[in-house]
Amino acid sequence: MATIKRYxxxxxxxxxxxxxxxxxxLTKNVKYRVKSGIYINATRFKDGEIIKPRANQKEIVLLRGIERxxxxxxxxxxxxxxxxxxxSVSRDMIETIVGRFHNWGGDEMQGNEKHHGFFDTFNDFLAxxxxxxxxxxxxxxxxxxxxxxxxxxxxxxxxxxxxxxDTFSADDLADFEKFFRTEWELYEQYPEIYIQYPAEMRTQHKTHKPQKRGDNIVVNVMNRIRAFYNWCIAQELTTNNPFCKYAIKSERYGTPYYLTIEERDCIAEYDLSARPALAIQRxxxxxxxxxxxxxxxxxxxxxxxxxNGAIEYVASKTKKERGDIIRVPLGGRARxxxxxxxxxxxxxxxxxxxxxxxxDAIKEICKVCGIDRVVTIINPTTGRDEKHPIYEIAxxxxxxxxxIGNLYKKVKDPNLVGSMSGHKEGSRAFARYREIDDDIKRELINLIE
Incomplete structure (x- = not known):
C-alpha cells in the first residue's frame, strides 16, 4: 500500500x-521524493505537521489553507x-498530478500580494x-x-x-450546471478526471463515478457557488458577480410524510421479544x-x-450559527x-x-409491525411523484x-414547535410541516355547510 510522508x-x-x-x-523498491510546490515558514512545520499559532487569526487561516x-x-x-x-508509475505522472495544485497558499505565506487563483480563493473562503x-x-x-x-x-x-x-460568467455557470447534471454519462469517456477528483470522499471506499443528480442537488450546489461569490465581493476580492444574470431555481420538496400517533404507538407496543436486537433499535x-x-x-x-425532567442539547447542524439550547420535556414513555x-x-x-x-432496522421494524400505509414522495433524481409503502422509505x-408533524397538528404555533425541534423562525424546512391534513380540512368544510 502506498504511503506519503511530508518533510x-x-x-x-x-x-x-x-x-x-x-x-x-509505493513498494520496497519504488520510492520517490517530489516537491509539493507549497512553501511555509520553517518555524511552522515540525515532524510532518503544521504548527498553528494560538492568536494570529490571519496566519491560522493561511495555515489551514496549506493543510487542506x-x-x-x-x-x-x-x-x-x-x-x-x-x-507503471513514473515521476512525470506524479509531478503532473502535483502540478495541478502548485503554490496553493504559498504566495500568501510569502507575503506576495499578487492575485490568488480561483481555487486558492475558494480555500481561503472555506478556511x-x-x-x-x-x-x-x-x-x-x-x-x-x-x-x-x-x-x-x-x-x-x-x-x-x-x-x-473575475471572468467566470452567467454563461459559465449554465455550462457548469449542464456538466454537473450529466457527469454520470461523461465518466465513461474521461475516467482519469475522476481518479484525481473523486465524486465522493466520505465513504469508506472513495467513489469515482458520479451518480445521477436531481434538481434539488443542483440548486444546492449553485447556491454554494453564489455564497462563495457573495463572500468574495464582500471581501473586495472581485467585482464580478455572475449571478446578476443567472437565476437559480427553487428547491422542490413534497409534503413531509410521518407516522401518526396510532402508528407510532403500534410500533412501541409491538411484541419483538423474538428479535431482541431489533427491539433495542425500536x-x-x-x-x-x-x-x-x-x-x-x-x-x-x-x-x-x-x-430537570427534560433533554437538553445544542443541535450540531446549527451550533456554529446559533448555538441555541434545545430543551424538550420528557413524557412518561420517554423517561x-x-x-x-x-x-x-x-x-x-x-x-x-x-x-x-x-x-435499515427502522425499515425492518415498520415492515414487521405492519406500517404499510402508502405515501407520495418526490423522487429526488427525476422530480416525479412516486408512491411507496412507508416501510420502504422510512x-x-x-x-x-x-x-414535528404531530405536534403541529395539535398546536398551530410554529415558534413553540420550533423551540423543541431546533427550526429557526421562518425556516423554509419548517414551513413544509404546515400542510393541513384531510381531517382538519373536513372540519373547516363542515363549518360552512
Whole structure:
C-alpha cells in the first residue's frame, strides 16, 4: 500500500520560507521524493505537521489553507496509486498530478500580494467560515466538481482553460450546471478526471463515478457557488458577480410524510421479544419520535443531558450559527425508555449502532409491525411523484418528522414547535410541516355547510 510522508526542505529563502516535499513509497523498491510546490515558514512545520499559532487569526487561516492543499494533493496521489500498478508509475505522472495544485497558499505565506487563483480563493473562503463538518464536506464536494469541470473543459474544448474569479460568467455557470447534471454519462469517456477528483470522499471506499443528480442537488450546489461569490465581493476580492444574470431555481420538496400517533404507538407496543436486537433499535426509534432530534444529535445524547425532567442539547447542524439550547420535556414513555437502558453503555443514553444499520432496522421494524400505509414522495433524481409503502422509505428522519408533524397538528404555533425541534423562525424546512391534513380540512368544510 502506498504511503506519503511530508518533510521540509532544509533550504530557507530570505523570507524564512521553505518548500514542503513528499516522500512517496509505493513498494520496497519504488520510492520517490517530489516537491509539493507549497512553501511555509520553517518555524511552522515540525515532524510532518503544521504548527498553528494560538492568536494570529490571519496566519491560522493561511495555515489551514496549506493543510487542506496538502491533503488534496495526497488524496489525489493515493487515488492514482490505487488504480495504477506501482511499476507503471513514473515521476512525470506524479509531478503532473502535483502540478495541478502548485503554490496553493504559498504566495500568501510569502507575503506576495499578487492575485490568488480561483481555487486558492475558494480555500481561503472555506478556511474563513466556521462551518459544521457536514457543510464543509459539501463545499469540498463542490470544489472537486469545479476542478473536474475545469479539467473537462480544458480537455475537450479549450486546452488552457482555467476558471477565473473575475471572468467566470452567467454563461459559465449554465455550462457548469449542464456538466454537473450529466457527469454520470461523461465518466465513461474521461475516467482519469475522476481518479484525481473523486465524486465522493466520505465513504469508506472513495467513489469515482458520479451518480445521477436531481434538481434539488443542483440548486444546492449553485447556491454554494453564489455564497462563495457573495463572500468574495464582500471581501473586495472581485467585482464580478455572475449571478446578476443567472437565476437559480427553487428547491422542490413534497409534503413531509410521518407516522401518526396510532402508528407510532403500534410500533412501541409491538411484541419483538423474538428479535431482541431489533427491539433495542425500536426503543431508540420511539425515543427519537418523542424528542424529535436529528440522528446526529441523538447519538451524542448522554445521561448528563437529562436535566430537570427534560433533554437538553445544542443541535450540531446549527451550533456554529446559533448555538441555541434545545430543551424538550420528557413524557412518561420517554423517561421509561431511558430508565430501561440506564445501567448500560457508559454515559450514553442508548446502545447506538451505525446510521446505516439504524436506518435499515427502522425499515425492518415498520415492515414487521405492519406500517404499510402508502405515501407520495418526490423522487429526488427525476422530480416525479412516486408512491411507496412507508416501510420502504422510512429512515431516522421520519422519527423527527413524526415529532414535528404531530405536534403541529395539535398546536398551530410554529415558534413553540420550533423551540423543541431546533427550526429557526421562518425556516423554509419548517414551513413544509404546515400542510393541513384531510381531517382538519373536513372540519373547516363542515363549518360552512
Amino acid at each position: 521540509i526542505s532544509p533550504k530557507v529563502d530570505k523570507r524564512g520560507m521553505s518548500e514542503i516535499f513528499f516522500r512517496i513509497s 492543499s496538502l491533503e488534496e494533493i495526497e488524496n489525489a496521489l493515493l487515488d492514482f496509486f490505487v488504480t495504477v500498478p506501482a511499476q 474563513s467560515r466556521d462551518f459544521s463538518k457536514s457543510r464543509t464536506n459539501g463545499y469540498k464536494t463542490l470544489c472537486r466538481a469545479l476542478h473536474r469541470y475545469e479539467v473537462h473543459r480544458a480537455t475537450i474544448r479549450e486546452g488552457n482553460y482555467k476558471i477565473d474569479l 426503543d431508540i426509534f420511539i425515543f427519537q419520535c418523542l424528542v424529535g432530534c436529528r440522528v446526529s444529535d441523538l447519538k451524542r445524547l448522554k445521561k448528563t443531558d437529562v436535566i 421509561n425508555l431511558i430508565q430501561k437502558y440506564e445501567g448500560n453503555n457508559d454515559n450514553r443514553l442508548f446502545p447506538f449502532i451505525s446510521d446505516q444499520r439504524y436506518n 429512515s431516522s428522519h421520519i422519527a423527527r418528522r413524526t415529532f
